[in-house]
Structure formats: structure tokens, C-alpha cells
Amino acid sequence: MEFSKKSKLLIVDDSAFMRKLISDFFEGNSYVEVIGTARNGKDAISKIQQLEPDVVTMDVEMPEMNGLEALKRIMEICPVPVIMLSSTTVSGAENTLSAMESGAVDFVAKPSGTISLDLHKIKEELVHKVKHAAKVPVSKLKRVEQAVKQPTKITNFSSIKRETISTNHKLFQHRSNKESSEINISKRNWSNTSKKIVLIGTSTGGPRALQEVITKLPKTIKAPILIVQHMPAGFTKSLADRLNQLSKIDVKEAEHGDILQDGKAYIAPGGSHLKIKKVNMNFQVVLDQTEPPRSGHRPAVDVLFENVSTFNDFDKIAVIMTGMGYDGSKGLKNLKENGNVIAIAESADTCIVYGMPKAAVETQLVDEVVDVDDIAQTIMKYLP
Incomplete structure (x- = not known):
């Protein structure tokens, strides 16, 4: 810039x-x-x-x-x-x-x-x-x-406005839902029946973008949702409480030892990296205050993505939304190298700051570029 x-x-x-x-x-x-x-x-x-x-x-x-x-x-x-x-x-x-x-x-x-x-x-x-x-x-x-x-409540997931990345990854082409569904963009082994996890990373403009996305997800969503929003300690609890009041799904500030459940969103607390670990048949939240900030951020999107990339128990849907900088793009590479991943980036049209999504798109690993209004439907499209 x-x-x-x-x-x-x-x-x-x-x-x-x-x-x-x-x-x-x-x-x-x-x-x-x-x-x-x-x-x-x-x-x-x-x-x-x-x-x-x-x-x-x-x-x-x-x-x-x-x-x-x-x-x-x-x-x-x-x-x-x-x-x-x-x-x-x-x-x-x-x-x-x-x-x-x-x-x-x-x-x-x-x-x-x-x-x-x-x-x-x-x-x-x-x-x-x-x-x-x-x-x-x-x-x-x-x-x-x-x-x-004028908040919009979307209940019909069949109408999806999409942008798909062209072959040179620099030009975006609008297509109808029918046309875009026929395009195979790194979805080789995607199955709607396997277990899923949703990962969301955002920064500047994120609270508003998260409200736009999380409030449109149905309570029946068959996946846990892990969220990293760059914010200092004390603010993430208020963000989680506010989203919880407005949403059909349960939203909470993540606590060490939380067992991941479908239909529940966990927001990384300010000052802690958000990770997970497998305990028997369950996955638990790990909050890490010892690993230093990454690119000035703790929690960092890269740390979450890198950690989750080490588990092959589920397919991943990774979403990168509005924010300054490039947090998330390095972790996205890790995710894509390990297992089935669909990557979604918020479009430049709706980002308050088109930094993090732009860096993600430049990796050429993003499958969908959509306006913030359409991110919830796009997530649901890849879930059972």
C-alpha cells in the first residue's frame, strides 16, 4: 500500500x-x-x-x-x-x-x-x-x-452468490450457482459425510464480519467452529457473549479443556493461542500463553491453522476474513498440505481491510472468494 x-x-x-x-x-x-x-x-x-x-x-x-x-x-x-x-x-x-x-x-x-x-x-x-x-x-x-x-437472516442456503478464482488467480469471474457448482477447485476428496471442523480467522473489521457470518449458521450445523479474532484480553469474552445472544448456535470464549461439540463456536481469548488436542475419542481446547505472539498476534490464525493441520480425523473448512496483514496465509499452506481442506476468503468488496484475505488468495490455495453476506451459506454447502 x-x-x-x-x-x-x-x-x-x-x-x-x-x-x-x-x-x-x-x-x-x-x-x-x-x-x-x-x-x-x-x-x-x-x-x-x-x-x-x-x-x-x-x-x-x-x-x-x-x-x-x-x-x-x-x-x-x-x-x-x-x-x-x-x-x-x-x-x-x-x-x-x-x-x-x-x-x-x-x-x-x-x-x-x-x-x-x-x-x-x-x-x-x-x-x-x-x-x-x-x-x-x-x-x-x-x-x-x-x-x-437492516440485519438479514438467511434461511435458504440454495441461493449462493459466488466468485471463483480464475486460472491465473488474479482475475475473478462471477458465475451463477449452477455454473460454479460444476467447477472442481481442489475438492478432489471432499465428502459431505465425513467429520468436519470450521476454522475462522479475522482482524480489523472482524467483529462486524463475524456477526454477519455466525448469526446465519443454523443450530444443526454438523461441525465445531474455532475462531481467532485479533483482540486484547477482556474484549473476546464480550464478543463471545454478544454473538451468543444474537446467534442460533452456542458461542463462547474458549476455555482450556473445553470438549469440541458440533453447533458450538469457540473464540480464542485475547492473549492465548488457540489449539486442540485429542483425548480418547474427543478433541479438547488447548490455550497456550507460552508460545510467543506470531506476527505480533496472540492469538494468531497461523498457529490455529498449523495446529489443526496435524489432525486427520476431520476435513477442514478454513475461512479468512477482513483484517490487516497476512496472518493465516502461512497456516493455510500447512492445512492444504495435510488432508482435505476447503479455503474461503472474504472478497475485497466487503472487507473493511483487504489484507489477510488478499494474502490468502495470493497463495493460490483459496477455493472460494465470496462477500461476507454469503460466507455462511458457502460454509454450509460443504457440510453434511
Whole structure:
């Protein structure tokens, strides 16, 4: 990705100290310049209309109009990519997830509450996320906001809009369901009767994408689902609880020793790699805090994929959705080299950030490239 002219940043926080601290992070930055600050949500809306920033950082907890209320108004009247700054409390995590639903591109957890004197700990993360969020098209934000207002419940799995990878793996060709079903893309030994496991990896934009996918899966799904979403500890529990409330299947934050069950989704807790092990006839969750982060992530999609690739007791459906970076593409190679695997990547059209799926597609091992709305049906197509 090339960055030519500097992206314009507006900083929104009720604390003058925090506004100054965050501004200092971007002093001399080659890609981002701070063009203004705002002290609350109302001030932010006015400044966005006046200054037209490319990206906004916004505190969740502010007087007069908090970050959540402001975000909803911003998405209605002057959409712009927003990075939320959140506290790590339970209510902070829940508010952050609400913000993601309402169209925030991403969030950064403050290390120690509303006024974080040690904010420098998250400087690198914040600068990185702001730089990339500034390039997210406004059309993607509007799509998210509309999807929240008009959730779609799909019960008919026969109508599937698909994209298949052409022979050079660079051009995508739309085909009808009938045509695409006649194309054999590395499905040599696929059988709908053998045992299955579903693996999902995602990052930036993931909470909204997961909601789009997980809520459409039927309770009768004949497979367990393992999910890696790049998130810090404390946030994954709130994500699991929220998805569990909205979904037909059971969703939980994975715990060490959980026995994998069909119709249940297990989300890797922030700070732990998610793995499995075989105990007698069952498979159990293994949470690993000792293996270091991979490409800066723990949990990492690569670690999950690599671990599951060592078991031939089931066929695998691997799904890589929106996110920065390339986590998952290395693990996908391991999966494909060991056993039967169908790989699904989210299309560039619906990704908030087309990083992880793009890296997966570039391995030339992806079987299906589909919009996020169609991922659930595509998963179900390969299950008994």
C-alpha cells in the first residue's frame, strides 16, 4: 500500500492532556498529520464537517455526547473512518463492540483507564491503525452502518452468490450457482459425510464480519467452529457473549479443556493461542500463553491453522476474513498440505481491510472468494 499525501487526523477526547499526548504521537509522522482536536462528541461532529479529516480517533467515554452517540451521528451525516479509544473494563469492552457494530473501523485499548499516563505503551499500535484506517473507503463504513440497521437472516442456503478464482488467480469471474457448482477447485476428496471442523480467522473489521457470518449458521450445523479474532484480553469474552445472544448456535470464549461439540463456536481469548488436542475419542481446547505472539498476534490464525493441520480425523473448512496483514496465509499452506481442506476468503468488496484475505488468495490455495453476506451459506454447502 502506498501513502502519498499525508492523511488528516482529528483527535477527540475530553481530556486536554490526552489530546496533547496523542497529538505528540504523530509529530513528524510521514503519513499522518493532526489537523485539529475536539473535546466531546458534539464538538467532533462540528469539527469533522468543518475540517473534513481522513480519520478520527475518539474516546468512548466523554461528557455531553459520548463516543458511541457521536459515532452513530457521524456515520449518518458525515461518515469518516474512526478508531475508538476504549477502557479495558467490562462495560468498556461492551461499548467498544457496540462502536464496531455502528461503523468504527477499529479500536485501541487504553492501558490504564480514561487518563492513561502510560499511553506511550500503545503508541505504535495506534499510529499503525490510524495510518491504515485513513485509507478505508467511506462506502465500506456506510455498508456496515446499513447492515446494522437492516440485519438479514438467511434461511435458504440454495441461493449462493459466488466468485471463483480464475486460472491465473488474479482475475475473478462471477458465475451463477449452477455454473460454479460444476467447477472442481481442489475438492478432489471432499465428502459431505465425513467429520468436519470450521476454522475462522479475522482482524480489523472482524467483529462486524463475524456477526454477519455466525448469526446465519443454523443450530444443526454438523461441525465445531474455532475462531481467532485479533483482540486484547477482556474484549473476546464480550464478543463471545454478544454473538451468543444474537446467534442460533452456542458461542463462547474458549476455555482450556473445553470438549469440541458440533453447533458450538469457540473464540480464542485475547492473549492465548488457540489449539486442540485429542483425548480418547474427543478433541479438547488447548490455550497456550507460552508460545510467543506470531506476527505480533496472540492469538494468531497461523498457529490455529498449523495446529489443526496435524489432525486427520476431520476435513477442514478454513475461512479468512477482513483484517490487516497476512496472518493465516502461512497456516493455510500447512492445512492444504495435510488432508482435505476447503479455503474461503472474504472478497475485497466487503472487507473493511483487504489484507489477510488478499494474502490468502495470493497463495493460490483459496477455493472460494465470496462477500461476507454469503460466507455462511458457502460454509454450509460443504457440510453434511
